[in-house]
Amino acid sequence: MENTIDRDHGKQMLYQMMLIRRFEEKAAELYTQTKIRGFLHLYVGEEAVAVGVMQALKTDDNILSTYREHGHALARGVDPGRIMAEMYGKQEGCSRGRGGSMHLFDAGKKFFGGNAIVGGHLPVAVGVALAAKKQKAARLTCCFFGEGAAAEGEFHESMNLAMLWEVPLLFVCENNLYAMGTALRYSHSLPQIELKGSAYGMESMAVNGMDVLAVEEAAIRAAEKIRSTGKPFLLVCNTYRFRAHSMFDAELYRNKAEVEEWKKQDPITALQNLLLEQGSLDAAAISELESTVETAVQKAVGFAEAGSWEPVEDLTRFVYSEPQNS
Amino acid sequence: MANENNTISITYREAIKQALRDALRADERVFLMGEDVGRYGGAFAVSKGLLEEFGPDRIMDTPLSESGFVGAGIGAAIAGMRPVVEVMTVNFSLLAMDQIVNNAATLLHMSGGQVNVPVVIRMNSGLGRQLAAQHSHSWESFYAHIPGLKVLSAGTHEDARGMLLAALKEPDPVVIFEYTAMLNLEGKIPAGAGIVEIQKAAIRREGKDISIITYGPGVYKSLEAANELAKLGIDAEVVDLRVLRPLDESCFLQSVRKTHRALVVEEAWRSVSISAEISSRIMEQAFYELDAPVHRLCGVEVPMPYPKHLEDISVPQAGDIVNMIKKILQHD
Numbered sequence: 001m002e003n004t005i006d007r008d009h010g011k012q013m014l015y016q017m018m019l020i021r022r023f024e025e026k027a028a029e030l031y032t033q034t035k036i037r038g039f040l041h042l043y044v045g046e047e048a049v050a051v052g053v054m055q056a057l058k059t060d061d062n063i064l065s066t067y068r069e070h071g072h073a074l075a076r077g078v079d080p081g082r083i084m085a086e087m088y089g090k091q092e093g094c095s096r097g098r099g100g101s102m103h104l105f106d107a108g109k110k111f112f113g114g115n116a117i118v119g120g121h122l123p124v125a126v127g128v129a130l131a132a133k134k135q136k137a138a139r140l141t142c143c144f145f146g147e148g149a150a151a152e153g154e155f156h157e158s159m160n161l162a163m164l165w166e167v168p169l170l171f172v173c174e175n176n177l178y179a180m181g182t183a184l185r186y187s188h189s190l191p192q193i194e195l196k197g198s199a200y201g202m203e204s205m206a207v208n209g210m211d212v213l214a215v216e217e218a219a220i221r222a223a224e225k226i227r228s229t230g231k232p233f234l235l236v237c238n239t240y241r242f243r244a245h246s247m248f249d250a251e252l253y254r255n256k257a258e259v260e261e262w263k264k265q266d267p268i269t270a271l272q273n274l275l276l277e278q279g280s281l282d283a284a285a286i287s288e289l290e291s292t293v294e295t296a297v298q299k300a301v302g303f304a305e306a307g308s309w310e311p312v313e314d315l316t317r318f319v320y321s322e323p324q325n326s
Numbered sequence: 327m328a329n330e331n332n333t334i335s336i337t338y339r340e341a342i343k344q345a346l347r348d349a350l351r352a353d354e355r356v357f358l359m360g361e362d363v364g365r366y367g368g369a370f371a372v373s374k375g376l377l378e379e380f381g382p383d384r385i386m387d388t389p390l391s392e393s394g395f396v397g398a399g400i401g402a403a404i405a406g407m408r409p410v411v412e413v414m415t416v417n418f419s420l421l422a423m424d425q426i427v428n429n430a431a432t433l434l435h436m437s438g439g440q441v442n443v444p445v446v447i448r449m450n451s452g453l454g455r456q457l458a459a460q461h462s463h464s465w466e467s468f469y470a471h472i473p474g475l476k477v478l479s480a481g482t483h484e485d486a487r488g489m490l491l492a493a494l495k496e497p498d499p500v501v502i503f504e505y506t507a508m509l510n511l512e513g514k515i516p517a518g519a520g521i522v523e524i525q526k527a528a529i530r531r532e533g534k535d536i537s538i539i540t541y542g543p544g545v546y547k548s549l550e551a552a553n554e555l556a557k558l559g560i561d562a563e564v565v566d567l568r569v570l571r572p573l574d575e576s577c578f579l580q581s582v583r584k585t586h587r588a589l590v591v592e593e594a595w596r597s598v599s600i601s602a603e604i605s606s607r608i609m610e611q612a613f614y615e616l617d618a619p620v621h622r623l624c625g626v627e628v629p630m631p632y633p634k635h636l637e638d639i640s641v642p643q644a645g646d647i648v649n650m651i652k653k654i655l656q657h658d
Contacts, residue, residue, distance in 0.1 A: 062405070096438025105437035112404065112441060117428045123394045124429055127401020127409075134357070134383065134407060154424070157394030164389065318435040319473045321442045321497035 005213060007280040011289070013055070013212055014275065017047040017268045018293045020071040023080060024243075026297050027070070027087060027101075031247050035304075036087045038100050039116075043071035045210075045242035048267035049174050050075040052215025053142065053235070056170075056223035060110065062132070062141040064125045066174075067102035067116035068241075072144055078106045080296055081303030090307030097310055098318060118179075119145065119152030122171075126158050129167035133230065140226055142170045147236075148179025150193050162232040163200040169232040170222055174209065176241045181253035197234040209237030210265040213274075240265075332517040339509040341486035341519075342372050346410070348520065349494055350380050353408055356494060359386040359395055360412030369414045370450060370509055396422035396447065400430050400499075403445035408494055413449040416465045416503070423468070430499040431474030446493045447501045452543055452593055453637055454507025459629035462506075462637075464542065464594035469501045470570040470603075476500045477571040478524055481545035483513030485568060488522030496524075503570075505543050524569055527577035533563035536587040536651055539578045539604055541567040544591040544642070551647035560655060570600060578604065579612050586617040587654060593641040596624035618654055623647060 024042045050071040065072045086093030095105045103114040115121035125143035132139040197204030207218040222233040240262040275281040364387040367374030377385040388395040399411035413419045433441045453462035470477045480486045493500035538548040545566045552562040590601040605620045623642040
């Protein structure tokens with residue numbers, strides 16, 4: 001990183017990335033203790049994407065995400081305690097415990113999942129953006145997905161519809177090189193995902209997804225383009241997940257040396273070093289941040305532990321709207 | 327209302343169009359989207375003229391991207407619009423089944439009640455125009471299987487006129503089945519016909535000897551059969567299920583408790599079908615009321631053939647219903 005960065009802003013982004021990292025590590029630990037069950041997909045290594053992109057979004061903008069969405073939810077400001085409680089399956093969770101790790105929702109934060117059919121939320125994002133256009137609202141919609149989703153028909157249909165209808169939609173492709181265990185080179189005839197924008201006449205760019213400042217800058221530029229033209233934009237963030245696909249993954253498809261090589265680009269270390277070099281932070285400030293993060297994560301775990309189970313009599317609630325929803 | 331007792335004659339197609347026009351006029355959030363709904367006038371000419379009246383923002387032609395535009399309808403619905411999405415035929419809807427089943431039907435639940443999806447999805451179902459094995463099926467049961475969806479079957483002109491208006495008032499996704507074979511059929515509806523309720527099944531003809539339980543095109547065929555049977559002194563009751571999910575079981579159970587016999591009629595394939603569900607519920611809840619086993623008349627289990635004579639015998643016709651009921655009542 002050659003940039004300089006405002007001290008407080010840098011510290012804020014560093015805090016968010018550190019919170020995501022520590023939250024995910026804690027989640028892995030709680031998974032081994034069987035406090036969290038089901039699938040658990042960790043975001044470790046990819047923090048710069050969520051935190052960088054979120055800098056370009058306003059509170060009124062909509063977000064749709066994938067099943068690897070804890071980082072997006074945290075960066076959006078969804079309460080960490082409610083996220084952790086959701087992963088515990090407690091009714092204090094952000095989806096009342098009905099969704100779990102893959103289905104975090106917070107309508108108040110305009111955070112619409114947590115979607116676990118790869119590519120399935122892209123058409124929905126087009127529709128959310130279409131509604132904003134019809135309502136003549138200035139809202140932008142941001143849709144996160146992985147490079148695996150770019151092989152789905154729904155990606156191509158959504159790219160076409162978004163551009164054809166000129167809706168204010170930011171497509172953010174988190175290219176972490178592996179669709180579960182299948183490498184990019186085995187799943188895409190054209191591995192530069194950003195080039196797929198041109199098939200639809202959509203502006204696109206690729207950015208180093210390990211560099212939060214680069215992601216932030218690109219996302220702000222993309223968002224400004226969308227807000228001024230009303231047209232969609234494809235932003236590809238090239239990144240890497242340091243941990244396995246899910247807790248069930250033995251990682252037979254990639255070697256340790258590759259993982260270690262990518263870890264040298266750790267986005268948190270990179271931002272820390274920049275802030276240290278430019279004299280914005282010192283070692284003491286960083287350890288203070290670490291302890292703030294630790295406290296926040298402990299508080300989230302405490303909240304989840306203290307949460308309650310939904311009564312079994314409520315099993316069939318939320319299949320259809322209850323009268324107050326109608 | 328002065329003219330409430332007056333009836334007008336109308337085709338099934340025109341009834342749907344009038345409902346669409348009413349809905350578009352009543353609520354600015356409503357828009358129609360689908361393949362060829364605008365400039366072409368609708369694949370079955372249901373929306374002809376609406377583009378001129380409402381403009382391209384409200385009558386949106388979509389590319390051939392069923393999953394894409396059905397998903398977009400779902401997204402627009404959660405963001406405050408009231409989309410009516412037309413999928414040309416139930417066969418094409420399978421391309422959008424991911425969106426309907428994995429998204430529309432689950433978002434409310436997965437979000438713990440935060441995100442409801444007020445989308446209406448209309449599709450044509452059934453045979454009748456020699457459209458062969460990729461345009462002619464009755465797959466209401468696929469959708470009726472899914473918790474979270476409301477599934478309606480417009481078996482009468484009044485329902486074609488009114489179900490859409492009611493569906494647009496629902497907070498949750500509604501799938502409406504319309505029938506290709508009925509589009510040109512003339513029927514009588516009250517001059518002031520409009521919205522109908524969409525919670526209950528309906529008795530279309532009262533009778534005391536046997537309950538014919540059906541939906542969709544089965545309704546007019548069963549009424550035709552009942553008229554024939556009346557000439558033989560058999561008084562058949564015709565139950566139109568209307569709402570295939572959630573089922574109004576009290577209506578057909580009450581009917582069976584009165585007539586003590588049941589014949590379930592549908593054009594869909596017999597195995598794992600709506601008629602299987604109806605039959606099972608009668609066994610579970612009205613077994614001791616029965617004077618005869620529950621019988622079923624269903625579609626023959628074959629992909630729909632093209633030639634008319636084979637298409638005709640692939641589904642139950644009024645004559646088949648008459649013959650089956652004579653057998654059940656040992657009237658031969």
